[in-house]
Amino acid sequence: MKALGQFLLFHALICAASHVQGSVIINGKLAPEGSMQFMVSVQNKNGHVCGGFLISEDFVVTAAHCDKGLKHVILGGHNWKNSNAKKIKISNQCKHRAYSDVGNGYDIMLLKLAENATMGENIKTIPLAEKNMNLRYNQECSVAGWGKTERTDVSVDDLRVVNVSIIDHNDCQKIWGGLLPNMICAGGKYTDKGFCQGDSGGPLVCNGKAVGIVSFNKNYNCKYPDVPNVYTDIREYIQWINNIIMKKTCPM
Template sequence: MAVSFVLLLLFVFNGADGSHIVGGRDAPSHSRPYMASLQVGGQHICGGALVREDFVVTAAHCRVPGTYTVVVGADSLTANEPSKQEFGAARLIPHPQYDPVRVRNDIMLIQLNNRARLTEEVQLISLKADRVTARSRCLTAGWGTIDDNDTLPRRLQEVNVTILSTQACRRRWGQASITRAMICGRGARDFQGFCFGDSGGPLVCDGATAGVVSFSGRRCGDPRTPDVYTRISSFREWITTVINNS
């Protein structure tokens, strides 16, 4: 798993093959108003979800050197859209027990330097309180690059996800340490799911964020190594405590 995680970071910055939603589709315009784009130096590096007007939840491995810009209200990251709102990051708050080697507790909160104005294109998403069960149908989305030349998709991409049981995920990942604080999922067909540029984006089940894009295998969407998300319900108390104390 450590090797996969190192590759994850390399692909985010180098735009290597597979750094995108694979086998997905254009999301209907502004249909995912909770989506946030995390950018450093004008480059999209990770996704996130707006859970309060001044807080975004994302993955801890998305913490990199540089000055962050957080964009909400976007459909296309390149088009000049009046719905977009941009913010700086006042604080980056990774989980205190984040383990980058074993990729555990891979979750982070970003406190914005101002509060987002809620509009039709900018909305909050709730935190799923209960555990997502196997065979649940969910969705993930992102703006990861779509080829080796760092080409961004014209619009936000999304893909349907079916949840696997923890036991089934452990069997497929072999020696990798899949914990109960993780969720595994796969697309409807082989090589369909998230990939490296979509890190930090939300797994949405029943209209609430149930997971955070964490890691995948060497080949994105490969059914032999299902996509892995950080389970929101395992960290809901930590999230609400941090937000309420801010």
């Protein structure tokens, strides 16, 4: 059973890795103006690669598998092409040392900004969930991103958001045929809402706090997924994150 679970998970993750760029919010809506001002577009020379979120004036959290020639971030606007949005270069990438692929967990990376983001009307940080913060089965949270929707294969420029519910971890583990404890399941199976391939690095937000990071889903089954969406559980990395922010450098 364990070997079968690993095979199924490995197959799904290969598919997920092949669609890193862009973002896909399924059956969501445009994010209301003035909301989610912590959202960040993480980009390489070709444009948007992944989502991310601002946790301090000089650090952004995203997924480790988003490491695709990243150059800068754009923040301060729901439309990342807006002239009022702020572009800041990335000076360093702190990928978790234990990361190898999304199936083995540790899918988390901090981006050190070359200059501090100016906090204000359009740019704010989001607090992280405490290590002991509890999540309830069926608790409603949200996930957001830029890019394709269920209605088009063309990426869009405006931030979209959708509400998703927390799925019991044991249930999720059985459905996937194997899952690590440092992961959270929300959306996907049991609903037609969630994220899809490429909507990586964005936050799962519960009670106003970032609890998870978009990690992976099963390939080519986004409108009506038969497995839950999977997130990296931020609560397992609070000390790691705080140490980086305090020392302003990646751990050796």
